[in-house]
Amino acid sequence: MVPEYREGLRGYTGGMPGQDVSFELDAPLEDLVKRILDIPSPSGHEGPLADAIEKALQSAQHLEVMRLGNTVAARTSLGRERRVIWAGHIDTVPVGDNLPSQIRDGALWGRGSVDMKGGLAIGLSLAVALDSPQHDMTWIFYDNEEVEASKNGLGLFGAAHPDWAVGDFAIVGEPSNGAIEGGCNGTLRVEIETPGKQAHSARSWMGHNAIHSAARVLSRLNDYTPATITVDGLDYREGLNAVGITGGIAGNVIPDSCTVTVNYRFAPDKTLPQAEAHVREVFEGFFVRVVDQAGGCRPGIDGELAQGFISAVDADVRPKFGWTDVARFGEWGIPAVNFGPGDPSLAHSDDEAVSLAEVRAVHQGLRAWLSSYSD
């Protein structure tokens, strides 16, 4: 299929619906990455890529394949003692002018090269190639990661097929510079409202200024020392911060309300209720309303299984502070890490590019670990 541009669509449109695409799975890894990259799959338009992935997985006798929408999963059932889940999203942010992909200076350039088709190629290649991995494997290739959480294919798949959402350890193939980024912090957002009594500002003594009262909320934030908590051997830095403040009615009115929005990023040693209780304790005496929350995820890297993984892939290990899809595994009670090629700071940028050497290194590490069957 010749890459082409179409009027009316945003940039490169190779692999649009109706085009038959497939992969040569015995070709070199970099060819597979380039092939996957050249099938555009912005969120909501993952069909052709999902079709090609499904076809590739169906070709492997050792895999049971399950599809939900444009999320495709496959698993082995070899009776191993442990099960590992590998997951990666197949969608990208909208394609700009950076497709078709190009190889320059040992790197593959183009939309999605970092986030996360480099990782995707590794997962797909290993899913098909490893017919006897040392742990039973579940591979999940999911859609709609780059859009609102309610559409997220990993979340929807786990909800629809809870028997597939089981395992002892999970690896999310998101770019991590080839390092292992363990778990993730949880996040809780609350609104703290201070009350007041409205009055004309020419007679301010008739009222009670809610903005002035917010000083005590901000002072508690300034007095707060965020903790660093070690979970499964990794140090998670927490944070408690105002991310918004709003108050005021008019330039001549003493305001009767002021709202401070506070974001608590908490280590994965805490459940959501524990995190909420902590915030309520910090702001005791104030009205606290939870507006948004998402739990964290333990890295689980102190276990035997993960230790084997770490020593096999020979990569740096550090905590993940930002909230990622790793946390969905946290919800399912499965410790998880990010491990994939590419610099996350290049994700979504116009000069997105992934080092092919890093793609090979991550592939090699995972392959080495999963192949070393020793039961």
Added chain:
Amino acid sequence: MVPEYREGLRGYTGGMPGQDVSFELDAPLEDLVKRILDIPSPSGHEGPLADAIEKALQSAQHLEVMRLGNTVAARTSLGRERRVIWAGHIDTVPVGDNLPSQIRDGALWGRGSVDMKGGLAIGLSLAVALDSPQHDMTWIFYDNEEVEASKNGLGLFGAAHPDWAVGDFAIVGEPSNGAIEGGCNGTLRVEIETPGKQAHSARSWMGHNAIHSAARVLSRLNDYTPATITVDGLDYREGLNAVGITGGIAGNVIPDSCTVTVNYRFAPDKTLPQAEAHVREVFEGFFVRVVDQAGGCRPGIDGELAQGFISAVDADVRPKFGWTDVARFGEWGIPAVNFGPGDPSLAHSDDEAVSLAEVRAVHQGLRAWLSSYSD
């Protein structure tokens, strides 16, 4: 002319352009108030009422009349030692369902009865009747007081005719419950911006939280004790208050900016530059930007002229805290007071009504003072 309602106009429309209206100036005072009230004059539509006022003033031999737009002024030139200005606005907020006016329980009900056609009737009646007042008089009936300051007829008239904007004392006929409300506080509004450094809230230690920094601004407000300052014998309470606060970019971002809007209401002992210097001193170390300002006005009630006024009208005297058109006289260097019938808290309300006894009392007080010619 029979009061009438017209489709397509908001409520009562007696006295619209093209209708000839005039006053019977020798009729009882309450008839004049009712007559003025039944000529609707919402801001921007003061023409018919201004015409009628001009005609009435022109009928008095002792008055020199000057008109600018829908502002009509008249003055005596009797060679008195002192000149007093009386001013009142002729516009109202939009007419609702409260016209035509009704007399019930000794009160006159309807849009503008309080704000300020009761006062207007007093001014017009005295302007025409007093052909030999004890002080030379300048009477100003002005438009567009209820809308943006740039349209204010008193300000425009004074700017166009500076030789009319002179006097030793001024009385603004705004409702003051029949009491004398002296001078007015000035008002200054500033924005105080605290800086920060943006970062993802998952890595808050990479940034600097501007909202947290605003705690110090609010603390200074909480620590501030507003002064009460005696000016010309009246005690002016000041106030320094946050009237707005805004900060925040998104629920997961450490904000790099937070702005507190502060309103300083200052006694008329201070000029605007002095008020600004005070605020800059309170917030030393912060970036302070002036966004709005208007000077105050001394009451001047400790002078001989005003003392004669106070004893003649036999009314309570108190400071005016809110900013009113009195301050325009402050700009012209003329001490001024508010003195008019009606409860200002009823102004603009649907049940606006003025006590006819209070209208008569204010009329009687002013008449007694201005008639007691003793040169």
